[in-house]
Amino acid sequence: MRNKIMLVDGMALLFRAFYATSVHGNFMRRSDSTPTNGIHGLVKHLLYASQNFKPTHTIICWDMGSETFRTEAYENYKANRGAPPEELIPQFDLAKEVVAQLNIPNIGYKGYEADDCIGTLAAAYKEAHDVLVLTGDTDLLQLVDETVHVALLRKGLGNYEVYDPATFVEAKGINASQLVDVKALMGDSSDNYPGVKGIGEKTAYKLIQEHGTVDTLLENVDSLTKGQRTKILECLDDLHMSRELAAIYCEVPIECSLEKAVHEVDEERIEAVIRAMEWKRGEQFLQLL
The missing domain is CATH 1.10.150.20 (5' to 3' exonuclease, C-terminal subdomain)
Structure with missing residues (x-):
């Protein structure tokens, strides 16, 4: 049986969710003043994608700092990017805690980007399983092949542009x-x-x-x-x-057993996240299960 493994670009979802609400000054804060708006949107994106694509397994990949083999090779790589907003910084680690509460593996490796981890896992799984990459980053389109499809987030929740080899060639004129x-x-x-x-x-x-x-x-x-x-x-x-x-590097020294990645996001886990994040109107999450 071929499983459907969803590899999620955690940084892309978190940044997108953060900026979608922060532009209006809506940071959502816990009682300890920690902002949670990015995490709130990240969970929504995950639930919408789960509802749309129905993965059997889910794994989320993260950047592990700004220093990578690319910055070592070229010191100006991403040097034009400013520091993340102060309201986003505490949400990086907190987002991983929330993902762990949902029983989804967090994967990252120092010196490499989330893209490289996604590429490595896709290469490891694609022979025996079907892989869906969820991201907002068009760089990951280079991974598209017969058993690896890429879903690009579009404006709004639950809107995707899904690429397989045929749709990629049709859109871009190249493989x-x-x-x-x-x-x-x-x-x-x-x-x-x-x-x-x-x-x-x-x-x-x-x-x-x-x-x-x-x-x-x-x-x-x-x-x-x-x-x-x-x-x-x-x-x-x-x-x-x-x-x-x-080029996405697909030989990062990481692995994730599928037994640890079975998609089991359920009402109990969502309710635990809602309590921990002190979110009101939590029923909107439960409706997406």
């Missing part, structure tokens, strides 16, 4: 595995790595559609326009580095 090559060319302003200066998203997709990979593109660099050839040859180091930074 999911080629997304790394596109990112190598165009760079990423959010993660702050350069790509090839002067090559934008449209051109990057066009070049990979025509040549398949960065390696094949470089083998045929003489066939490019003079402008494209000049830009690429002047930025070869940045091109190769950006490809390394863009």
